[in-house]
Amino acid sequence: MRVGTILPIAEGDGPGRTPTWKEILQFARRAEAVGVDSIWVFDHMFSNEPGTDPRGMHEAWSLQSALAASTERVELGQLVMCTSFRNPALLAKMAATADEISDGRLILGLGAGWHDQEYRAFGYPVDHRVSRFEEAIGIIGPLLRGQSVTISGNFYTVSDAVLLPKPNRHIPVLVAGKRPRMLRLAARHADAWNTAWFGLPDHRLQAQLTAFDAALATEGRDGSSVRRTVGVEVTDADRSDAGRRLTELLAAYSSLDVDDVLLVLQPMTVESLDRLGEALKMWRAGTGC
Numbered sequence: 001m002r003v004g005t006i007l008p009i010a011e012g013d014g015p016g017r018t019p020t021w022k023e024i025l026q027f028a029r030r031a032e033a034v035g036v037d038s039i040w041v042f043d044h045m046f047s048n049e050p051g052t053d054p055r056g057m058h059e060a061w062s063l064q065s066a067l068a069a070s071t072e073r074v075e076l077g078q079l080v081m082c083t084s085f086r087n088p089a090l091l092a093k094m095a096a097t098a099d100e101i102s103d104g105r106l107i108l109g110l111g112a113g114w115h116d117q118e119y120r121a122f123g124y125p126v127d128h129r130v131s132r133f134e135e136a137i138g139i140i141g142p143l144l145r146g147q148s149v150t151i152s153g154n155f156y157t158v159s160d161a162v163l164l165p166k167p168n169r170h171i172p173v174l175v176a177g178k179r180p181r182m183l184r185l186a187a188r189h190a191d192a193w194n195t196a197w198f199g200l201p202d203h204r205l206q207a208q209l210t211a212f213d214a215a216l217a218t219e220g221r222d223g224s225s226v227r228r229t230v231g232v233e234v235t236d237a238d239r240s241d242a243g244r245r246l247t248e249l250l251a252a253y254s255s256l257d258v259d260d261v262l263l264v265l266q267p268m269t270v271e272s273l274d275r276l277g278e279a280l281k282m283w284r285a286g287t288g289c
Contacts, residue, residue, distance in 0.1 A: 196231025
C-alpha cells in the first residue's frame with residue numbers, strides 16, 4: 001500500500017492566510033524526504049464551504065507544473081481536476097507536458113465538480129455536470145493513449161485532435177466518485193478510482209468498495225487492473241502520539257483491498273509531516289515494505 005498526502009494550497013491550510021509558493025514547496029520537499037509516495041493538490045477557485053464567504057486558493061495546475069520541476073521522486077496527483085474548468089483536449093495536452101517535466105511521475109485525477117458558487121462566479125455552466133464529464137473523459141483518455149480523436153458531442157467538439165509529441169508512456173487516469181453513474185464511468189475509463197473522506201475504515205468505506213466492485217463487474221473490468229485510492233482525514237497530526245496513531249491507521253487500511261491512502265494532515269505543517277515520517281518507518285518495518 002502506498003501513502004500520499006495533500007499539499008497546503010488554500011487559505012484554510014495555512015497560518016491564517018493562503019500559503020506562499022515557498023511554503024508549499026517546503027512542504028512538498030519535506031513530504032518527499034520523510035518517505036511519502038505521492039503528493040496531491042485540490043482543484044478549486046475558492047476554498048470555502050457552500051454558503052460561506054470565498055477564501056483564497058491557488059490554481060492547481062500551475063502549482064502541479066511547478067512541483068513537477070521541483071521534486072524528484074514522488075508521484076504527482078490531483079483530487080481532482082474539474083473537467084468543467086478546462087477544455088478536455090487542452091487538459092490532456094497539459095497533462096502530457098507536466099508528465100514530461102516530471103519524468104513520468106504524473107497521475108491525472110479527474111472529477112465532475114460540485115461547488116456551484118465557484119462555477120457561477122467564474123462563468124461555468126452548472127447543468128449536466130456528469131454528462132459533460134462523460135464526454136470530456138471520452139476525449140482525454142484516447143488522447144493520452146496517443147490516439148487521434150474526432151468527436152462532435154453535446155458539449156465538446158474536437159476534429160482530428162492529437163497530442164504531439166505523443167506522451168512517452170501511458171499516463172494513468174484517476175476518477176473520483178461515489179454515486180452509481182460516476183462509479184460506472186470510473187470502472188469503464190479509469191486506471192485508478194478515489195473515494196473520500198474517511199477516518200479509520202468503517203462501514204461507509206466498505207459499502208463504497210463493494211459498490212465499486214459491482215461497477216467493475218458490470219463493465220467487465222478485472223478488479224486488479226484498477227488502483228483503489230482512499231482519502232483519509234487525520235486530525236491533530238502534530239501531537240506527540242500522532243506517530244503511533246498514524247501507524248495504527250496505516251495498518252488498518254493495509255488489511256483492506258486498498259492500494260493508496262491519501263492523507264489530509266491537520267494541521268498541515270512540517271511537524272505533522274515528521275510525525276507521518278515516524279509512522280511510515282514503524283509501519284513499513286512491521287510489514288516488511
